[in-house]
Amino acid sequence: MPDMRAIAAQGKLLFSWGRYLYWAELKQRDWDRFMTEKGENATEALPEWLGVSCYWAASLYVVIEGWETAKFQDPVIEGLLKLSNYKDILRRLRNGTFHYQPELLAPKTHAFLSSPDGTLWLYFLHEEFCRWLRDCIETVERSARMPTEESQKWHDQWTALIGWFPLRPAEQQLNELRQMLDETKRELDASGDISEAAEQLRSSFGLHDTAVKQTAETVRESRRALLAKLGLRPDDFIP
Numbered sequence: 001m002p003d004m005r006a007i008a009a010q011g012k013l014l015f016s017w018g019r020y021l022y023w024a025e026l027k028q029r030d031w032d033r034f035m036t037e038k039g040e041n042a043t044e045a046l047p048e049w050l051g052v053s054c055y056w057a058a059s060l061y062v063v064i065e066g067w068e069t070a071k072f073q074d075p076v077i078e079g080l081l082k083l084s085n086y087k088d089i090l091r092r093l094r095n096g097t098f099h100y101q102p103e104l105l106a107p108k109t110h111a112f113l114s115s116p117d118g119t120l121w122l123y124f125l126h127e128e129f130c131r132w133l134r135d136c137i138e139t140v141e142r143s144a145r146m147p148t149e150e151s152q153k154w155h156d157q158w159t160a161l162i163g164w165f166p167l168r169p170a171e172q173q174l175n176e177l178r179q180m181l182d183e184t185k186r187e188l189d190a191s192g193d194i195s196e197a198a199e200q201l202r203s204s205f206g207l208h209d210t211a212v213k214q215t216a217e218t219v220r221e222s223r224r225a226l227l228a229k230l231g232l233r234p235d236d237f238i239p
Contacts, residue, residue, distance in 0.1 A: 013070040014136060015161060020063050021129055022163040027056035028126055054109060057122055058097040061090045063129060074132050076223070076237045080125045083230060089115060090122070117230060124226050130166040137165070169219050178208045 031052045035042060042049050064087065067077070081087050089112045096108030112118050137158060141151050159165045185205055188198055224234035 013066075014133075017063070017066040017070055017072070018133055018158075018162045020059075020066050021133060021166075024056065024059040024063050024126065025130070025164060025166075027052070027059045028123075031056045050105075050109075050113075053113060053119075054093065054097045057090060057112060058094040060122060060126055060129075061087075061094040064090070064125075067129070072132070074128070076227070077125065077128050077132060079227070079232055079237055080121065080128065080230070083121065083232065086112075086115065086118060086121050089118075120226070121230060124223075124230070134166040134168065169215060 034045075034048060034052045038045055038049070064081065067081075092108040093112040096106045101108065137154075141154060146154060155165050184201065188202060191198075220238060224238050227234045227237060
């Protein structure tokens, strides 16, 4: 197991940046929860919608500042940050959120919330930040050639230090599927059952790998579709 203190010292910027992304993640969860509960009636709770929207958006601008200060690089994220004037009006929203404004709906706030596809851009950028951080953590695992148990310890210690570990889309469900299939396989092996039904059940043991591949392809196509919707060329970023 690598020395966590050494990793933390060498990757100070990554750990510090990850903390701010976690705080933005908490605000995004508030926004997701509100939108899920209110749905089409969200406009009837305008003050709450404005609060959860502004605090999530403003917190993600701090993540952008950290990204640029640390000089991290990623083609998709860079493409999103350069898109239109989203980053600049998000900066103004951050200022309007955390500096007192005498207006009920300040122009700095309204400019971003009323921008075309502004929320879509924000959501996609947030998810790409999480994807990049997860890839960085997994790069450490691969470079250190960690066994599964040590990898889990690394995840747990990262979570204890930062607050959470960014999962892949559907990762929790896929892990539950794998555990269920592994348990079924152990029970079948222990029983020695060679009936037709048992053999048919054994033939399903590759279902997890198939689901992983299908999920990865679905995520890839979704990212490409979002890039196109925002006016970027998917082929320039995702093969």
